Amino acid sequence: MKHIQENNRILATDHRSRNNITHELYRGNLKNELMIYSKMYLIRKFELCVYDTLKKDDLLSRFVHLSAGQESIAVAVCEALEKDDRIAVSYRNHGVLLARGAECGPLMAEILGKSTGYCKGRAGSMHVLDASLGIIDSSAVVGSHIPVATGSALASWIEKDTKVTACFFGDGSTSEGAFHESLNIASLYKLPIIYICENNERAVRTHISKYSSYSSIAALGTSYNIFSVEISDMDIFEVHKVVLEAVKRARTGGGPTLIECKTRLLLGHYSNSESIQQYDNVSSWKTDDPLKKMRQDLLSKGFIKDVVRIEQMVNQQVNEGLEYALKSPYPSY
């Protein structure tokens, strides 16, 4: 049928021809490495700050889910996207928002439910987004944003605008029907979307071996004829390379990519202490930390001054953000 043939046409020959900006990152390039480190450290510092701030508020911390340990995925993806590409996230969204350019002040304010937050305090941590950063969903219902992200890609397919949508979700989402239905449709129409599964091998407290009949999430993608990759998040440059390929595939009419990225949570499912304590007992990933590894690499190469400078800058940035949020008023309803 005519319309199926049309779906396979090439939209652009070079993913860089849109803005002539290269998104390649080079290992060994000090500027790239320091930039990456500062973005990952920002996320880690911010999340630790949230954890500290909410230590005494168990009720509020129930609605907060930290990204500590998953930083390299958020940074790798956001470094590969253009400003007018789009993103959909789940409730574990702080890392992606910061990597995409959200500011500490309004982000912390939203988490604390203050009127100066990105959503005026009406969304909270789980639903915080800034539409001007191209973020079109932040969902608390597991997997609910996957069809929404696919719809954003459908819009790009209709408009032929070569924009790409990136959809972040955890391994727990892969047991939802919405995941499977979306992948089928995205593959059928070769929609310009990148599905990024942050596989920390947990759905809340349950290990993946206990809730799934499958051991490979990437293999699920191949059953829908989607180009699928399984990688570790330890080397951010590797992750970034895979994402760049996925971006190019999407922009040039090659359709969706499913990236299963193995990662780990350092601070449990929810931000409360009970959850973190429970998590500590089962986690075998504690010693693997891409951020720690990157820091050690930079130090071993003699860049301690740059690292310290970056960390001081970021610490100040995060503290100022916290101050701003603490001083802000609650919304009046």
Add this chain to the structure above:
Amino acid sequence: MLLDIKERTYQYLVTEAIQNEMARDENVFLMGFEVSHYKPNLLEEFGPHRVIDMPIAELAVTGLAVGAARVGKKPIVDLIGTSFFFLAMDQIANNAAATKDLFADQLTSSLVIRGLTGIGEIPGGVHHCRMPHSIFMQIPGLRVVYPSCAEDAKGLMTASIRDPGPVLFMEHLRLYKSVATREIPSFIPLGQAVTRIHGEDVTIVAIGPMVKEALTAAEYLFNEGISAEVIDPRSLVPMDYETIVNSTKRTGTLVVVDEAHETCSAASQIISVISEKLPYVNVRKLTVPDINIPFSAARAWDKFSPTAPQIIEAVRNLVKDK
């Protein structure tokens, strides 16, 4: 396009509204299972990037519509039947309805979801006899539109597409092939009821296919010396309570006829709102019993759905007590 009068059906006029809006606004597009099969054939006119066939995947299809709407498109989603809306409930309630408020007006949700509703002439069993309009009325952020006749179908679909949304468009099975004989307005604003017949003795609010039953009842009642006022709300959210209140103030008696299960029906809602505003009026609702409707090859739809004789009986009793 000039059509034989036999062809100006409810179904055709809704399609015409969609066709006109797609021609008028390039952001409007159609998606759903077998939407390429519509008559007139919209695929031929608008191409496969605006008439998009989808697999049977109501949850994801609705979610795709939400996502497309969030980036500025205006999708019309055909979910075929309101029974299948239940498969899409997360996307309808948690995403479409919540978009505007949850993200503090950063994003919009201009989509229309259409589906066949109600008890057919041959009741097709539970999965095909859903009347869930009141369920969706209770979800903040949703608009619910329910045309009562072929003449209104076009104007209400047009308004639904142009509305900031999201809109659920209820199309009744027994009205689907009915033919328009009166004037066809091109645009009917949402939230505006219409008084079909003016009267002094009783206010009858009728929803969807019940308007026809109410008008039949009104004719008989008139011959008995009872003048009934029949109001057609046309949209259930936003609901024009003002028109109903003003009428009931005059008549003092309110009957609400709703082809829907009794518990938590739209009829219950209307009765409750009017009773609070006008505590001394006599009220009665006529609804479908709270049972799972069985399949009936004998076409026993009128054993379950309120009909004109029941309305006449109810009004007679109420007016007698006055």
